[in-house]
Amino acid sequence: MQTNRIAALFSGFLFLTLTLFSAATLAELDSLQPEEDQGSTAREIVGKLEMLHYNKLKLSDDMSEKLWEEYIEALDPTKSYFLASDISEFRQWRTKLDDQLRAGQVKAGFDIYNRFRLRLTDRLNNILNQLDKGLPAFDFTRDEYLELDREDSDWPASISAADELWRKRLKSSVLNLRLTGKKDEEIRDLLVRRYKGQLKRIHQQSSDDVFELYMNSLTRLYDPHSNYLSPRSLENFNMSMSLSLEGIGAVLQMEDEYTKVARLVAGGPADRSGKLKPNDKIVAVGQGKEGEMVDVVGWRLDDVVDLIRGEAGSYVRLETIPTGGDGTHRTILIKRSKVKLxxxxxxxxxxxxxxxxxxxxxxxxxxxxxxxxxxxxxxxxxxxxxxxxxxxxxxxxxxxxxxxxxxxxxxxxxxxxxxxxxxxxxxxxxxxxxxxxxxxxxxxxxxxxxxxxxxxxxxxxxxxxxxxxxxxxxxxxxxxxxxxxxxxxxxxxxxxxxxxxxxxxxxxxxxxxxxxxxxxxxxxxxxxxxxxxxxxxxxxxxxxxxxxxxxxxxxxxxxxxxxxxxxxxxxxxxxxxxxHQQRTAADPDFIFLREQFQFETERADQEYVSLNEKTREMERKELNERLLTMENRRRTAKGLEPYKTFEEYEESESEEVANIGGPVEIKLEKDPILNEAGYIMADFISLYDKIAKSPPQVANF
Missing domain, CATH: 3.90.226.10 (2-enoyl-CoA Hydratase; Chain A, domain 1)
Known part of the structure; x- marks a missing residue:
């Protein structure tokens, strides 16, 4: 079940990665404090939610507990940033946040965030210190696994437990990059740039960022479509609603340190490519067909959007982690165009x-x-x-x-x-x-x-x-x-x-x-x-x-x-x-669609990912062979020449995406759903006279 533990759509300030806290960091990083007018804005938000929202919920101790849980989960959805001792300390506010907000007090939200920010900063410094000495000597022959879904896990009970969790997370990041063909020195340089960029952005955070995150944890208790937009986020929102944007036609949001695809603009370049999907995570952006890929993990949302937008007719490459699966990266080429109403x-x-x-x-x-x-x-x-x-x-x-x-x-x-x-x-x-x-x-x-x-x-x-x-x-x-x-x-x-x-x-x-x-x-x-x-x-x-x-x-x-x-x-x-069922039971395209959905469902249900390189390579080979077999079975049944290798299949897909441009056309050959809808309509028309003779009747209620 997808949770709605994310910041508001245009609140691009979740740079969540690592955890640890030290006295040395306290001296380096000033705490973020509420601004004077944020208290009165919080009171306004509470008043309008209670008075105007469809749900008619009143802030109470029960709502305070839900807000406490929502806010902490928004900061730490993988339960890997805070320690168990932090959570115990934060429990002092569990039933008090409602009274504080009514009084215009938001300091508890800032205190929780500052703890997160300090721990994050110390952990980033810790990892950068490791990387300064070279890439850690991970044993990729060892059979161990990284837990992908930690929703039901506990927060680390100690610093050593947090160290072990992050050892695996760093190892997984390195392995994912190795599997893309990158050498150790390239991986080290990329990770150094990534973590230094995150550290820089942490220092750039403002009280507006914290306040917006805290308030959106409150609004999401009412429903997922109610959001607080700070002045900066409001500007981004208005830009997204304008009639003309040059880019790929995708609505993005932040989840953890990743930029995630929320939805695709119908008829836009990304939608027409067929390669970018909702819930895919974008980890790097490259300009043109051969430009350097810029790692964007941990970036602000608006900075990532600026990289993806560009002149109509130009190309952008996105390195993504497809939704579900084992975390293996995939590069997509998209031709930008002007997205107009x-x-x-x-x-x-x-x-x-x-x-x-x-x-x-x-x-x-x-x-x-x-x-x-x-x-x-x-x-x-x-x-x-x-x-x-x-x-x-x-x-x-x-x-x-x-x-x-x-x-x-x-x-x-x-x-x-x-x-x-x-x-x-x-x-x-x-x-x-x-x-x-x-x-x-x-x-x-x-x-x-x-x-x-x-x-x-x-x-x-x-x-x-x-x-x-x-x-x-x-x-x-x-x-x-x-x-x-x-x-x-x-x-x-x-x-x-x-x-x-x-x-x-x-x-x-x-x-x-x-x-x-x-x-x-x-x-x-x-x-x-x-x-x-x-x-x-x-x-x-x-x-x-x-x-x-x-x-x-x-x-x-x-x-x-x-x-x-x-x-x-x-x-x-x-x-x-x-x-319809008789037609599609043996239809090659429909067999492929059912197999493809089953394939993606199985990948999405994966709870752990192996950190053994040979195991991952074998899994990738098996996945590619399965995809190739599915596609070739479809092609053979349709009288098409099968692909000889998975690389040939991928290359043909990339060429097809690169050639997409201009107005959207309605085509049947690439749309088995529409094609079958046409046959259903033919059947419908043949029976239509049986039901079309009498005038419409008004139902009685």
Whole structure:
């Protein structure tokens, strides 16, 4: 289960690595102390959370204990920085933090952080002293293991226990670098630069960094989407929301000392590459196809982002640790491009599919996000861009091309404008409610309605996956509740909450104030939308999605509202599912997808990693051989020439990524999910007349 023990999305100041504390360090490093206005800001945050947040939680001794645990885990998620004696000392504040925050006192948070900072500094100095004498003489023939998940472990009971833990961690770092082909001297130089950089950044930390981390440990108790943004983080947040950014199209966050991929911008370079995944960790960044790789472990988030951003058309190389697995590094080449809202506009394509007896022309509309140019809209520009306007135009074009059915592809669509989600639904249903919104004051609004007759009334399918969220879930849920079309794919993300920005004396508070509900009364929160027909899972729901957050608001339901039921789709589902299963049981691409997911799940479940070099090399060889066998089995079944070596397979993948650029195209040959969706749609159309004869009926509630 992925925990939400991370700082707010744009709080790039977690430089967590090592532990130890000495009197000598006290003289070197001044303690960080709260600034005068931070106490009043803390009181503001507490007041707004208690008064405005949907959850209506009041700070109490019980909440204080949870805050204490959350804050310490945010600092030390691997239980390897603090000693057990530190934790015992910190227990004096376990039930007092609520009273302190109400009084505008944040010193306890600073005291805990200063202890962490001092121990970290001393450990970094200790390791640098070791590296000054050369790379430690590790015995890589010894059979020993590093624990990957220490969530249920204890903090080191003594300095010697901490030394042993960090001996293994340093040994693992060295081994990982050896396995990339680096020589001992290169490894030593890289680690020296890494730890010196971390030491420098520790000295650059400010009280704002500590305060933001402490306050976000509080906001996460309410839900994972409420955050405190300091003035500096607010600036980064606003930059990320701008319409044009030159880079790779990835949202990053900090976890431990690593920069981690939170999500990919749909249609962006990283998304199109297919090589960078959510939860991957970025350890180094190189400019161009051959530029020096700069180690970024322990860097501030905004500094890492600055390295990754660059001029459109240029290349960046990312050295990553893929999510799950044994910590082996992988280098990815990505061509930067300008990531614009306009570039994520809806696009269409047509393809032909047969049900075995008749061939149908299917229109596909790909929608990466729910967008609207608010500025042009407010200016009353008649040509302003929006999701609904663009899709309406595409629908007219597809109808002119005489398509037999339409697939609306919302995979990886993380949401956007609620107004656009509502208006888009209006293109496919007649008048009626689209979504219910329950606010913190328990009032329910149903103003988001379809107000016109449907523009398109033919066979419809909505394609979703685990990364379809928020506005995507509202649209897909409405289509499903109205029985207007099939929903196909995977369970969606489950983000059914609404956030607003509340100003503070210093910075702003992003706070959850409302919750989405479908017209059926079911919330989209936590559970998301369950498809009528399931495709193979490509993303682990345990690590990605709303349910992966410990403090996510729960699923619940309210009263349904009257709405039409267009077709009796349940009558068709058994036949459609049966044909889908028969087709995919022997389909090479689907066999590969299922094998790939099983492969990645097994790697993610690994609890320990070997520190024996021969064992790791053997494991890597076996993994590569398994991947090659899976890919070649797929290629042979499709009549393609198999790869002779894993290196040939990797090289072909790299060349493909390097050639990615320009507008996103809808292609079937690289998209077995969309291809199968087309065959399901052909089956659907062949049965459509059976359910399309009667007018829609309004359900009774």
């Amino acid at each position: 306009e570039d994520q506009a809806a696009k269409k394509a047509t393809f032909e599919f047969s049900d075995g007896e008749k061939t149908y022309k299917i229109g596909v509309i790909n929608l990466p996000t729910f967008y609207i140019d608010f500025e042009a809209y407010r200016r009353r520009d008649p040509n302003y861009k929006s999701t609904t306007r663009d899709v309406a135009k595409l629908l007219e074009e597809l109808k002119a091309e005489k398509v037999d059915g339409i697939i609306l592809d919302l995979r990886n669509n993380g949401g956007g404008s609620l107004q656009e989600a509502t208006m888009l639904t209006d293109l496919f249903i007649d008048q009626g409610p689209v979504v219910q919104i329950r606010h913190a004051n328990e009032q329910i609004s149903r103003h988001n309605r379809s107000r016109s007759r449907a523009m398109y009334r033919g066979p419809l399918m909505v394609l979703i996956n685990r990364l379809s969220a928020s506005a995507s879930e509202i649209f897909a849920g409405a289509i499903q509740d109205y029985n207007r079309g099939l929903v196909v794919g995977n369970q969606s993300f489950g983000k059914g909450t609404v956030q607003t920005m509340a100003p503070l004396k210093e910075g702003q508070l992003k706070i959850t104030q409302s919750k989405f509900y479908r017209v059926s009364g079911d919330s989209t929160q936590h559970a998301g939308v369950t498809p009528d027909i399931q495709m193979p899972r490509l993303i682990d729901v345990e690590t990605v999605g709303e349910s992966a957050y410990d403090t996510a608001l729960p699923w619940d339901r309210i009263h349904a509202v009257p709405h039409a039921k267009y077709f009796n789709l349940k009558e068709l589902l058994p036949s459609l599912i049966s044909k």
